[in-house]
Amino acid sequence: MRKIKKIHKAISAPMGDLVTYRALPTNTVEYIDPFLFLNHHGPQVYKPNNQGLPFGPHPHRGFETLTFILEGDITHQDTGGGKDVIEAGGVQWMTAGSGLIHAEVSSEKFKKEGGPLEILQLWFNLPAKYKMVKPAYVGLQKDKIPVVTEDEGKVKVNVISGSWGETKGPIPSLSDIHMASVELQEAGSFTTTVAAERNVFFYVVRGSVKVNGEKVEKLHLVEFSNEGEEIKVEAQEESYILFGHARPFNEPVVAHGPFVMNTEQEIQEAFRDYQLGKMGSWEE
Template structure:
């Protein structure tokens, strides 16, 4: 089995009235190459007449984002022309690449009616050769995401990017990042093999599981060594996890706010390009 290096508890880091836990980066772990950042918003219930999500127009360059909408919705708009509302069970994948400005807010319907909200946003680094690639956006509702059912229906794997076994995901990343979300009923289990050279991303969103013999409760990020291939998971209560893997880039990571590049000079250039309108001009 793949050896566990350490388990990290997500830090409480609220944003205005938005309940938020940050699993990456924390004081204990900076990143798991190429997985850079994970914010877990909610779970919480918004009252009718709320302000919704606080993520108004802001720029990005040099990385990709994957957003899981577990409850509530997100209205996305960007300067590359992407615009839609993704509802519970759906995902959004955005390649910032050379740069864009986007906003992630709640729909008018959600702000008017309120309701439960739980959203996770994961950032992936882009290797140097793809840092300045053309931006793109993909929004998928729940019914567009393939589901693999295991253990007599006790485990449901939502295949978001890359593949799971023979099942190809609707999103194929530039740098072969494989990501799924997994819904598990108590007692459900699965085994998955991942080549030793690839880094694993494993985060428990809800419930509790045993992974390779160790207990991991909700809000826990599990960091693995490069030793062994097998990942064995059993749900000790109903659970929901994010699970993925990718080859590490082993490149310098220099990040500042909304930009992730390889050098300080490239960060300065990103800020300059943003100020000059080269990353896009917001017309929302």
């Protein structure tokens, strides 16, 4: 079995009236190469006539984002041409690459009517050879994400990138990152294997599970060692987890605000290029 190195609790990091827990980075874990950052927004209920999500236009370069919309919605727009509204159960995958400006806000309908909201955003690093790749965006509604069932239907695996058994995810990953979200009914279980040299990403969004015999509550991130390959998950109650794995890049990571590069000089260049308009100009 894959050995567990440590279990990390997400920290409270509210953004105005938006309930937010940050699982990466915290004071106990910086990143799990190439998984850099995870913000967990909600769960909470917005009243009618609200302001919605606060993520107006801002730049990015050098990494990718994967956003899970569990409840509520997100209106996405970017200077690379991406624009849509993704609803509950859907995902968004954005490759910032050489740089773009984007906004992630709530739809006019959500702002008017309100309702429950829970959204998670995960950042993946890009290796040096892909840092300046052309930006790209894919938005998928729930019905476009393949589902694999395990344990007589008690486990549903939503396959996003890479593969789960014979099922391939619909989003191609430049860096062979495998990502899924897993919904488990109480007492549901699954077992999978991940090659020892690959790093595992495992975050419990809701509920409580046992992972290789250790109990892990919601809002906790599991850091595995690179010993062993088998991972067994058993739900103690109805649960929802994010699960992924990737080969580590083992490259220097220099992050500053919205940019993630390999050197300080590249960060300075990113700020300069943004100021010069090389990441596009924002139009409402």
